[in-house]
Amino acid sequence: MFIRRALCREKMFNLNSYKNFSRLFSSETSSGIGTVKLSFGSPGVSLFVNEEVSGVTVPGMEGDFEIVGKHIPTLAVLRPGVVKVATTQGRTQSYFVSSGTVTVNADGSVQVSVEELCEKKDIDISKVQNALASYLKMINEGDEQKKAKSLIGQEVYRAMLAFAEEK
Known part of the structure; x- marks a missing residue:
């Protein structure tokens, strides 16, 4: 309720003026429905x-x-x-x-x-594994900024490794 009062002032944005909400889909393009x-x-x-x-x-x-x-x-x-x-x-x-x-x-x-x-075809799996290992090691070193960098690096290299090893 607080957010509605703060954001929906009569002059700024009035939710009461929207009586019929509808879900809007993209229009049909000239290229066809399925593309x-x-x-x-x-x-x-x-x-x-x-x-x-x-x-x-x-x-x-x-x-x-x-x-x-x-x-x-x-x-x-x-x-x-x-x-x-x-x-x-x-x-x-x-x-x-x-x-x-x-x-x-x-x-x-x-x-x-x-x-x-x-x-x-451009991914070198051994380099990805080495990078992942270095980010895994980094999690136990240093401050919160290094830990955050480590978590981001782990997420990227784990996803990349899964993609590279996928048959």
Whole structure:
């Protein structure tokens, strides 16, 4: 109740004026109901630029979720994990991402912007294992800042190792 009083003043935002709430889905795009227009990349790499795909699965903070045609508009933060793109030709392309965001717009377009990405073939498993070991060791050393850095490093390298070792 306190938050409603603080945020919903008559002149700022009046919830009482919204009598009929409805769930809004993205509009049907010219490319068809079952596809989305995907833009996916990192600061140095653009993998997809407004390309029509069947769907994309992303590693959200609360779990993986799939975006297909007519998905509800969404904004989400990505955790370390795998982005899977289902092409209209029936192929699936997978990429490891360290972090990022996904935006699903009302027009059916999707933007996946990540800090870093790589394909499975580019991962050196022994280097990932060594990096993970160093972050595991770091958890018992130093202050709270080092512990936080260790936890982040462990999350990234465990996810990367799982992706690299996946058959």
